[in-house]
Amino acid sequence: MTLLAVTPRFHKQFLLARNAVRYCNELHRDFGDFVLARGLLDFYFLNSPDLIGPVLLNKEGTIDRDAEKNKIYERLRNIGRTGLATSGAQHWRSQRRRIAPLFTASAIRGFAETMIATGTEWAERWAVRSQDGEPFDMKTEMNELALDVNTRCLFGAKLRDEQARLQSWFSAMKAYIEGFPYPVLGEWWFPSLLNLHTRSALRGFDRYALGLIKERRAAPLDPDAKDMITRMLSARDPETGRGMDDEQICHEMLTFLIAGFETTSSALLWTFYQLSRAPEVEARMHAELDSVLGDRAMTPDELPRLDYTSRVIDEVMRQTPSAWFMARTALQDIELGGQRISQGSNMLMSIPTLHNNPDVWPDPGRFDPDRFLPEQVAQRSPNAYLPFGRGPHACIGAHFSRQELLVMVAALGRRFRVRRSGPDIDPSDVRPGMSMYPRRSLRVRVERRQATTAGAASRV
Numbered sequence: 001m002t003l004l005a006v007t008p009r010f011h012k013q014f015l016l017a018r019n020a021v022r023y024c025n026e027l028h029r030d031f032g033d034f035v036l037a038r039g040l041l042d043f044y045f046l047n048s049p050d051l052i053g054p055v056l057l058n059k060e061g062t063i064d065r066d067a068e069k070n071k072i073y074e075r076l077r078n079i080g081r082t083g084l085a086t087s088g089a090q091h092w093r094s095q096r097r098r099i100a101p102l103f104t105a106s107a108i109r110g111f112a113e114t115m116i117a118t119g120t121e122w123a124e125r126w127a128v129r130s131q132d133g134e135p136f137d138m139k140t141e142m143n144e145l146a147l148d149v150n151t152r153c154l155f156g157a158k159l160r161d162e163q164a165r166l167q168s169w170f171s172a173m174k175a176y177i178e179g180f181p182y183p184v185l186g187e188w189w190f191p192s193l194l195n196l197h198t199r200s201a202l203r204g205f206d207r208y209a210l211g212l213i214k215e216r217r218a219a220p221l222d223p224d225a226k227d228m229i230t231r232m233l234s235a236r237d238p239e240t241g242r243g244m245d246d247e248q249i250c251h252e253m254l255t256f257l258i259a260g261f262e263t264t265s266s267a268l269l270w271t272f273y274q275l276s277r278a279p280e281v282e283a284r285m286h287a288e289l290d291s292v293l294g295d296r297a298m299t300p301d302e303l304p305r306l307d308y309t310s311r312v313i314d315e316v317m318r319q320t321p322s323a324w325f326m327a328r329t330a331l332q333d334i335e336l337g338g339q340r341i342s343q344g345s346n347m348l349m350s351i352p353t354l355h356n357n358p359d360v361w362p363d364p365g366r367f368d369p370d371r372f373l374p375e376q377v378a379q380r381s382p383n384a385y386l387p388f389g390r391g392p393h394a395c396i397g398a399h400f401s402r403q404e405l406l407v408m409v410a411a412l413g414r415r416f417r418v419r420r421s422g423p424d425i426d427p428s429d430v431r432p433g434m435s436m437y438p439r440r441s442l443r444v445r446v447e448r449r450q451a452t453t454a455g456a457a458s459r460v
């Protein structure tokens with residue numbers, strides 16, 4: 001039985017609105033792992049693997065994202081519509097069956113060459129940056145990079161010319177999703193400027209994506225297609241044999257973009273930031289990159305040998321995970337941690353708060369990729385580390401993102417160091433929107449590095 005603490009009504013609600021991650025950290029510090037937070041909206045806050053595991057796994061089918069009723073998801077649903085992250089239970093089940101085979105580790109390997117080609121082009125861009133030595137904003141840079149690689153893989157290379165339009169549609173949708181759901185003013189039917197702007201961005205995206213889908217349908221089907229749209233055209237629900245119509249594919253493409261673009265950008269930003277303040281970790285990673293890749297062009301076959309680089313990314317996503325919250329609703333009365341939770345109750349989990357819980361992660365402020373050595377992982381609960389969630393709604397793009405992050409960190413990290421320009425930021429002072437970024441802007445420079453001959457030589 002886990003003790004349930006109850007907060008005074010409206011306890012620190014101002015902080016919840018301003019910085020929800022800090023609010024959750026303080027909730028944990030002041031009240032523990034299992035808290036009923038009372039305010040405008042009551043919810044249970046869960047922060048231990050024992051409580052979170054059963055909620056995410058939902059073996060009894062009594063808990064769900066309940067996307068059709070949950071206020072937290074309503075704004076997301078107006079954008080994602082019938083896509084995987086926002087559709088109701090029945091539709092979601094058949095969509096998940098249809099789409100999951102496109103995102104397995106082996107299916108995702110087919111994107112490795114596109115990812116490597118993108119990383120190589122960005123290394124050329126960084127060569128110019130390293131020569132001119134001008135500081136730049138890391139968030140803007142990583143946003144552009146993530147949009148570039150995601151659109152090339154998901155939509156096909158042609159979209160590169162459309163990035164400015166995509167970026168502006170995306171910004172409008174993001175402003176809406178992150179907006180406060182005021183009564184009346186915030187309703188989707190209300191003709192506020194924000195709503196009108198968002199609807200126009202949605203129309204723009206739909207027109208564009210539907211045009212691309214039609215184009216691909218008209219072309220002969222290519223089983224080795226390198227982009228996700230073409231792969232989706234032949235996806236079938238294994239139980240019913242039915243495929244997807246154009247509108248459904250369009251909703252999924254937008255879902256993938258929204259779910260995958262800023263999360264990747266934020267993970268890359270935090271990785272280069274952490275490397276810049278941990279010289280020993282950085283040196284060890286460089287030695288591995290030099291040893292495995294030498295000075296040759298990178299190929300997909302080498303990726304599985306980048307063990308330490310992968311552990312660096314794992315540790316970054318522990319301390320500063322890109323996706324910061326998961327929410328669920330009890331579909332009926334349930335028991336959790338020995339307490340009765342009544343039907344309709346909302347449950348909130350903050351991934352960074354769990355990943356920095358000292359009862360689960362000793363000395364959580366220490367950046368140590370070796371926490372992810374297999375023998376260390378084996379000693380922890382599988383519910384202690386959840387950057388991609390767990391259970392039926394776990395991130396469908398997890399293999400895609402891991403491969404994408406590994407390629408980008410290797411392609412840029414083997415040639416460059418990122419150095420802060422200006423004062424350090426506080427990594428615990430974050431802005432949790434759709435993804436978790438530092439609150440203050442991070443200005444950096446890149447410096448070219450030489451591969452160590454010892455490292456390069458040991459590869460042969």
Ligand code: HEM
Nearest residue numbers: 084085256259260263264323326388389393395396397401
């Ligand atoms: C670093 C990158 C990423 C992170 C940290 C991340 C994190 C997550 C997390 C934590 C969830 C679970 C949410 C929950 O349980 O409520 C999730 C779900 C999801 N993610 Fe990701 N994600 C990333 C990239 C991607 C990419 C690249 C795609 C698609 C191409 C994607 C598509 C989705 C979808 C569709 C869902 C909903 C799955 C469902 O409900 O069936 N994500 N993601």
